[in-house]
Amino acid sequence: MGRIVVASMGGQGASALVGLIRRGGHDVTDVVGWRQGLDAVIEHSPDVLVTSERLGDASGLDLVIAVHTILPDVRSILLDQRYKSETSKEARRHGSIYLVEPVPGEDLLAQILSQLTGEHAPRRWLRKKLPAAVPVQVLNRPGRMVDLSYGGLQVELIQLEDMPSRFDVVVPSADVTLHAKPVWTRRGPYGWIWCGAELSEVSGDALASWEHFVDSV
Numbered sequence: 001m002g003r004i005v006v007a008s009m010g011g012q013g014a015s016a017l018v019g020l021i022r023r024g025g026h027d028v029t030d031v032v033g034w035r036q037g038l039d040a041v042i043e044h045s046p047d048v049l050v051t052s053e054r055l056g057d058a059s060g061l062d063l064v065i066a067v068h069t070i071l072p073d074v075r076s077i078l079l080d081q082r083y084k085s086e087t088s089k090e091a092r093r094h095g096s097i098y099l100v101e102p103v104p105g106e107d108l109l110a111q112i113l114s115q116l117t118g119e120h121a122p123r124r125w126l127r128k129k130l131p132a133a134v135p136v137q138v139l140n141r142p143g144r145m146v147d148l149s150y151g152g153l154q155v156e157l158i159q160l161e162d163m164p165s166r167f168d169v170v171v172p173s174a175d176v177t178l179h180a181k182p183v184w185t186r187r188g189p190y191g192w193i194w195c196g197a198e199l200s201e202v203s204g205d206a207l208a209s210w211e212h213f214v215d216s217v
Helices: 012-023 034-044 060-070 085-093 105-117 204-216
Strands: 003-008 027-032 048-052 075-080 096-100 128-138 141-149 152-158 167-171 176-187 192-199
Touching: 003 012, 003 034, 012 027, 012 048, 012 105, 027 034, 034 048, 034 060, 048 060, 048 105, 060 075, 060 085, 075 085, 075 105, 085 096, 096 105, 128 152, 152 176, 176 204
Parallel strands: 003 027, 003 048, 048 075, 075 096
Antiparallel strands: 128 141, 128 167, 141 152, 152 192, 167 176, 176 192
């Protein structure tokens, strides 16, 4: 179906990834490392580059940016082990799909197909307003979450001087702790602070638990 270059640090996970993409009917060239990945893209001119964020001396994002600069027609998918908001933004800015591992095989193949066809698979990032506020803890203070999405949440807190640049949100009902950073804050009456936050550097397991919780409400 498509010509794919896979760049990684090697190992069993990389072998499984390459096998999955080949079983999806694609022609795969797999290489280890950033420089080898760039050389393979230049030599083979693939339809899609699939790269791990960890590539040794440089990052997968560096490779995505280099490829987008040299060969802008080559689409890409960046696989990361932890969600990092800045990496996600930069990847999207350079036309890449940013995914946090573990990624179900059928989802990865769907994203590869979306890059091949230009018809992007739907991303579930719509905000959900909760029918009832969900208790949370921020900075060891009780608060409540009033809406959420795969990529962020809105919390309401009281008796807090100001929001720090980064903070943890404990969501007991989801059995998960999220690392977040404010996108906006607003002061309400009676000492309340309203804050819209985006997820930042969330592990794959925590992100999977969070996404399951978002789907369940």
